[in-house]
Amino acid sequence: MVNKVEFRSNPPARTCTRKYKNYKSYKRYLSADFNNRCGYCDDFDGWIGGESTYHIDHFAPKVKFSYLENEYANLVYACSFCNRFKSDDWPSDDHTVNIVDNKGYIDPCDVNYDICFERDVYGNIVPKNAVSKYMHQKMQLFLTRHRIIWNLTRLKIQLEKLKPLLETHKADKEKYEKIKELYFSLSIEFHDYLNYLLGVKLSNES
Template sequence: MARVHGNRIITRRTNYSLLKDYRNYRSILIEDFKNICGYCGKNFEYISCQSQIDHFIPLSFCKENGKDELTYKYENLVYSCSVCNRNKSNDWPSKSFTSHHNNIQGYVDPASSDYDVHLSRDENGSIIANTEVGNYMVSHFKFNVRPIDIIWLVEQLQEKLIVLEKKIEQQMDNESFKEFYIISKKLNKSFSTLKEHKEQL
């Protein structure tokens, strides 16, 4: 089992300048969320899917219940892919500002340690539920029908290739290792090309 975010730890900074337009937080959100979708963990280096800023407690719910300040509070923002943002939309079953779920339905803030309690990845990189709330999120984000696992596996493979290349470099006098080294270099170059042309895919 692995974390949805892998080895990246998402934490929102607490020292920031308060801005009236939440879209102006984009640059620090990218840093704090390590350039991945807070919900599904997709790395934006590998995908052409548009990044968006989601209001964890939905914008409509905040405005309808007199909490306009939450529309621009950094603590309520999630760096998200457009698919996760669209799937979650205005859904907020808890109807509360303090309780985000009722242990059956609702959501967990991806910048909290509780996210790992409710969701994880199996050995194939698929996002799976560990709790009832996790089941609710898998269903609403449609984690079980999206190719999130492929992106995860490609990234994991590249990380392992980098480690392997370093080990092979130390054994370059061995012809077999040299061949593996050349192949891994070509594969890594292919990954780089994939990133460069992701908009066309």
């Protein structure tokens, strides 16, 4: 049985109290509140151009609930994939009813979001209940890109932690060599994932 790991290490929280007439004006606040990650799949925006390439999703679709178009509490920082696949899908005619017969969506800022998803050790997103299974299929959270980006981000964080240790333990040859060997090994793995990501251009899935 494959072990599971935490889905998100730093869940998003909407903190912006400003009021704008156009929801697009909230983008910089959303990117900060969502830790520069897609609210749904947790993909880091830095691998595909940053904030300018990410979308603003209306959790309850604006085509159905126009009065929520510019409400910050209804906005989600999302990658183009999740935003496109979710589109205007909604299970009811009431913006407060987001799940009907185990079909619908969980707000990424809801504390229950992290209970409903996890990852296997390879970085694949794993749904844990009926609603998250619906989201997993509808939003295609099974795509290879999510695993690749998760691994790239994981390796980047590890490399950033190891690098200063090389300088710290420079006088201790044995420890220095072990750290250098690990750093080298992780660097190769990092570039393998990066080259794969660049090769598929984030659009061709294997």
